[in-house]
Amino acid sequence: MFQTRLLASTLACVFALLFFLNNAINVSADTTAPPGDVVYIVPVEQTVERGLEAFLERSVQDAEDEGADHIIFEIDTPGGAVDAAGNIASIFRNTDIHTTAFVTNQAMSAGAFLALNADEIAMAPGTEMGAAQVIDGSGNAAGDKAQSAWVANMKGAAELNDRDPIYAIAMADPTVDLAEYRAGEGELLSLTASEAYEVGYAEYVVENREELLSVLGFEDAHIQEADISIAEHIARIVTHPVVIPILLSLGSLGLILELYSPGFGIPGIMGASALFLFFFGHTIAGFAGIESIIMFIAGLVLILIEIFVPGFGVFGILGIGAIIASMFFASFSAVHMIISILIAALLSIVAIAMLFKTFGKKGPMKKLVLQDSFSSDEGYVSHTSRDELIGKVGSSLTPLRPSGSILVEEERLDAVSEGGYIEENQKVKIIEVQGARIIVRKSE
Template sequence: MKKFRILCFTSMILFSFLLSLLPSSVEGQGEGKLVFYIPVEQEVERGLQAFLERSIDTAIEEGADHIVFEVDTPGGFVDAAGNIATLIRNTPIPTTAYVIDQALSAGAYISLNADKIVMKPGSTMGSASVIDGSGNAAEDKAQSAWLAEMRQAAELNGRNPIYALAMADPTIDIPESPEGEILTLTPREAMEVGYAEAIANDRTELLDFLELQNAREQEMEITFAEQIARFVTNPIIIPILLSIGSMGLVLELYSPGFGVPGIMGLSALFLFFFGHMVAGFAGMETFILFGVGIVLLLIEIFVPGFGIFGALGIGAIIGSMVLASYSTTNIILSILIAIVLTVAMSIIFFKYVGYRGPLKRIILKDATKSEEGYVSNVTREEIIGKTGETLTVLRPAGTAVFNEERLDVVSEGGYIGQGRKVKIVSTAGSRIVVRELMESKEE
């Protein structure tokens, strides 16, 4: 009996040891693991790219076991979407795109680059055609490149690329989409074609699907500075900011004191540089170069330097903006727009308002008008008709004497010899015109 009890006790210990080697039960799955939630919201642009880069780096540093990208975006810019897709593909941590509302256009492309796609009921994914800045279909070259990117993203995780291509090209005919329309998938349709692995109402159901029920959860939040960066780095906002900045500073030169135009101009330029610095596109060197440009322009205004300081100042300011921008083409176009608007505004303002600010002190506007008492030469109309004699030869200018008054005169155009009788026929300021008298010739 004693041996039996010892055998039972030994068997229980061995069974417990073997049980501990088995995988954890469903209730214990995910315990001790960390899940990071990263929002992919609003328009896809460079500011979002900077935020996602910071978030992914943070997740890696914190030792996250899984990253969930909560997607809700109508799309955005192709270049930013491509960079974000590269970030997701190169992430060493397993990733899931959880479509909570919309994953359209660039959002669909980003989602396809995640390891898994889970959709919330009522969400949609697709409608990924490329359009240009005017809202029209992009040229064939851009469209072809985008189709290649969509195909590659679909094939990355073994999905049938025909549906990714149908999301971007309305000419592709598939049963799930009416002829001539681009494809947009509902959660159920995405499940049927293999573009979604599950449908989850909330994060709890999502974690159940990922077998991470008891995992620790951490959510990344966009900071206020990053929100500003996302706004001001938008390619549509950049020319507006630069235009406000340049027009504000120019208006300040016309306005007395330092007021609203100057504050608006400096604020707009500060937002431009601050947003690009937060987004990771600019450093302190851009602020320094911009400041040097402003100083050089002030030197040119108050200490004339034959245009050298002005040219260097303008070059420094434009250079600082180019260095701060992520796209040379976009920033040059934005600067040209700002210059055109500023020149037009300056002409209108000068015409209807005039100089009232600092420019009034350095630009000479006064004129020596006769109405204000300034007379350079008096027109002597009272001497018209007087006769006299030439002291010198008139060829046609010379000197003549009238009633013992010596005057500088000119003939009407012909030659008049010395000692000839002449008559004053007109005066205009210092100009006295004479004509030779015929009587003199008879003598």
């Protein structure tokens, strides 16, 4: 039970640290605005996913709290998840602060959609925007229903600021032919900075941030840059759709391996750390609440009760159910969480089978099965072996029908006849000894 208490204490400390870090990064910033105009610079970089969404939501809220006059979203992204892009686009549209999307390198796929949701767009020379077709998890074009919805979203985003929607549609639909902009049939449209300016998809083409601020009339404004914190960096990584099944697999494998090792060692630390990162990242991103963490801990406790106090499987079933439910509560996508749990479960089943086959029942698992052996080599015997009696001749003290008593060298023994009936006071010969069983036959 010491191992149980140690594991529970470790997990409690881990989740206490989670709440501490979460509260630490959510401490309200100083809302005292400096004199003059305030411009917030917010980076929109790397993959568009739910961790980025949480960062941008916080950054826009900070800008609103400080009374910023303008927000510049500096975009450099190859695209990402459609659901995250839709939520981020809502953040862009719903703020009362005027926004500018500044494409510093590329705004591809979901990045182009985000840029179109800003009030205006600026691009640096040599940058491009477009190629926004929806693809599935295998890298292939999505189904007609998803594609149609995405084309409608791109068209709506273009129309927000009176841009010609044909170019946004061509970015998402390869069947739209705009040959003058290099997008022949079967190709997605991508606009360079000069092309975007020509068709009204960019209001400015500027060399750098300073030139953009000058064009916007904020050359003397106070610049406030939104920096992504370490915790938000971690959240962006661990909430990535590819990383989630890896974390869940490492968590389950680590805890399973811990059952086969004495004490609380590296496998347990690995498993607890992976699960900590899963819940920590989803908490920072705003997906996981205290209810999911409490349910997860309760599930672990129920499983430990099942392991150390074997019953009818009720505690184990409830524990597994509570853990799975906690992960769904912490997830941003039920479908993706189902896939991630199935991957982790498959790997866990394979690992358990291999461990049972290779190592047998080790660690706490051996508490469920009697492991002690009572062999004659270790001094445990249920009877005294009498092999030395084989071949000796005695006489029957009682009739053998087929069992009875015989006398051999003045020692009374219980015996059974080899087959037939043997009368009293007949010569008998011991022909076999099977444990405590002495077999005799009538001797001439």
